[in-house]
Amino acid sequence: MLSPFLDSDIGHFLAAATSEGWICGKWEMEFLLQTFPQGCLVKRADSELQGYITSLRHDKSGWIGNLLVAPESRRGGIGTELMQGALQALLDAGVETVWLTASAKGVELYKKLGFIPVDSINRWVGEGGGGRSWSPAAPCDTEMIRHVDSAGWGDRRDALLAVTGNRGHVICGNHSFVCIQHWEQGTQLGPWGTLFEGHAAALLESALAAAGTNVFLDVPAGNLMAAALLTRKGFSIRGSNTLMYLGAKPKYSPHKVFALASMGSMG
Template identity: 55%
Template sequence: MSGCGAFLHDDIDPFLALATGEGWISGRWEFEFLLGTFPQGCLVWREAGETVGYLTSVKYGKSGWIGNLLVQPQARRHGIGRALMERAVAVLLKNGVETIWLTASEEGAGIYCRLGFAPIDHIYRWTGQGAPQPGDRSEPVDLEHLRAVDRVGWGDRRETLLQLTCCRGRLHASSGGFICCQDWGDALQVGPWNCVIASQALQLWDRMLVPGDRKIFLDVPAGNFAAREILSSRGFSVKGSAQLMYLGHHPLYQPGNIFALASMGSMG
């Protein structure tokens, strides 16, 4: 038997092993969230009892995000990725999603274009070094404030994602923005980082981070020129890029308000 099925908790560890081999940054906590939030959009492809393809998706308001499309090397170029994508799109649309997002490598963008996705921006992965402020403690999460700021950039309600990431990381907020720093083993991820008052972005960065030797990475829209200036001034550089694409209604996307994404490509 072969075909599309449900992504199960038992599929998490095999996926993470495969993703590590591909150089992806992903963690078990993401899959616990995705399977608990939108299980019908988390899919696998099985051949003779073996899982050879994976895909996750999640819904926020009228928006959806597809991530973690990964096929075993020996099973590629047989239409499995396309079949998983078509099923995921159908599930999201059936559940009221009007705009579907994803990030794609330059090599992989073709399959998404053929499915009707259109590029809207590039996402640059910036890396550098730093450390949390000594004695830094996370501020209480004002979810309504975070949601309002985040919505300016993405055009939709994403409070479930914001609550997850900001509660697992360290958070600082201002009147017009917020920044979160999440632990990834020995490294740190900055994001989500959003500002409607761009001049506050640098202040938030300096409240959160100081010079240090821990690896720091973050995914930033190419359309945010203020983020580029801040990161360049702190000695960060671009180490990779992906296309940001969408399908469906043209989103109310404002990259100048999005300084860093909340996750490393898997859920927005």
């Protein structure tokens, strides 16, 4: 039987996630547990935590992330059980499309559950300006941000945009926006969306000026403009996962998605 993911489990999960080299924080887990608790589950054996999974409902779509099984408990079906539990919670909530990013090892598992590969997500790393030349910008139009983000993902993701924007700061351009989030490991760019590719270069210049020295972002491989801009700035790819979906085919436009909002766990 699966159990609810509790606030008291967050510390144990973060320790396990750190050992896997993941980038995630307490704020993120608290947001997930508050927003969609029925889709955040753990597998327990007596007092031992054997596995974790989180999920998040947007509007008509949802996202599954943070599937982690303790090394000593792997290859026993726990990962599949957790996946099925989170997936059922999303479907029961009326979600039509479920997203996730899969490592090379996880792709076949997710294909067996019906997930379809649609793109790759590349982790780009490079250098920013150290934040020395940044000054607070005028407030952004929240509805514009929602519209641009929805144009890329085919769904409204209001809660996710709000939580990432509130923990970082957002720079807006003409039908475009980028959020700058600070982590212990460096500065993340994302979410980053642009309706018209020609507006992306200026926004990137502003974001890098405001960012710390170490910068990273997760970018759809299908966005060739993003790859060209980042390459010109000296960024390079340090890893890649497969973007997959289950259910109704999404109105996904990768050329409008320049970076994800989270490092794989929320979309």
